[in-house]
Amino acid sequence: MAVSLILETTAYTLDQLLAVPEAQIALAGRSNVGKSSLINALAGRKKLAKVSATPGKTRSVNFYKVEPQNFYLVDLPGYGYARASHEERRKWAKLLEHYLTDCKTLKTLALLLDCRLPPQKIDLELASFARTCRLPLLPVLTKADKCSQRERSSRQKEWQDLLAVKPVLTSSSSRLGMEELWRALIAAADIAITDGATAPATVE
Ligand SMILES: Nc1nc2c(ncn2[C@@H]2O[C@H](COP(=O)(O)OP(=O)(O)O)[C@@H](O)[C@H]2O)c(=O)[nH]1
Numbered sequence: 001m002a003v004s005l006i007l008e009t010t011a012y013t014l015d016q017l018l019a020v021p022e023a024q025i026a027l028a029g030r031s032n033v034g035k036s037s038l039i040n041a042l043a044g045r046k047k048l049a050k051v052s053a054t055p056g057k058t059r060s061v062n063f064y065k066v067e068p069q070n071f072y073l074v075d076l077p078g079y080g081y082a083r084a085s086h087e088e089r090r091k092w093a094k095l096l097e098h099y100l101t102d103c104k105t106l107k108t109l110a111l112l113l114d115c116r117l118p119p120q121k122i123d124l125e126l127a128s129f130a131r132t133c134r135l136p137l138l139p140v141l142t143k144a145d146k147c148s149q150r151e152r153s154s155r156q157k158e159w160q161d162l163l164a165v166k167p168v169l170t171s172s173s174s175r176l177g178m179e180e181l182w183r184a185l186i187a188a189a190d191i192a193i194t195d196g197a198t199a200p201a202t203v204e
């Protein structure tokens with residue numbers, strides 16, 4: 001699949017994000033889940049997104065254009081970082097809530113989940129918040145290379161039971177699941193575009 005990812009800017013404010021006319025897919029996950037690594041693996045590049053050995057570092061909203069499909073992957077700041085201040089957490093929650101609720105061109109929330117960990121409360125909370133906004137979820141298990149085949153499938157099943165969607169298994173190190181994830185992302189961006197096209201406004 002010939003897809004390219006281009007970092008457009010890191011300076012988007014929330015209001016600018018809300019006004020983007022192209023389809024958007026948000027990437028969210030707990031700090032250190034492997035989000036930056038996954039973006040680099042999707043892009044097939046080493047340094048597009050900054051991989052951090054220190055959790056809780058990335059606080060900006062990065063905006064990646066997918067070409068030629070012409071939609072955006074929106075890299076949201078990681079959440080659940082234990083040492084983030086109360087103020088930081090409050091700000092993050094507010095931004096996320098506003099974005100998920102009010103962004104009209106946001107098509108799906110790709111929720112990154114560490115394959116090694118049992119379902120975490122904060123992930124379940126975000127998933128259920130997305131549900132209340134009627135935002136489709138695309139669960140993505142990360143770091144699958146750290147798990148045995150057995151762990152991988154039981155974790156996948158566990159999440160499938162919780163979210164009613166089967167997560168895509170990925171590893172940024174081994175590139176497991178990259179093609180499948182690209183297909184899922186493109187489908188998620190397209191589905192909504194098609195939905196719009198099949199529901200034209202009728203004027204009597
Ligand atoms: N083994 C393994 N390690 C990973 C993988 N993805 C990320 N990591 C490591 O996990 C840590 C956090 O990764 P990063 O991409 O910065 O996570 P972020 O905070 O969610 O953006 C880094 O030390 C990465 O090298 C993966 O697929 N496999």
Ligand SMILES: [Mg+2]
Nearest residue numbers: 035036050058
């Ligand atoms: Mg990061």
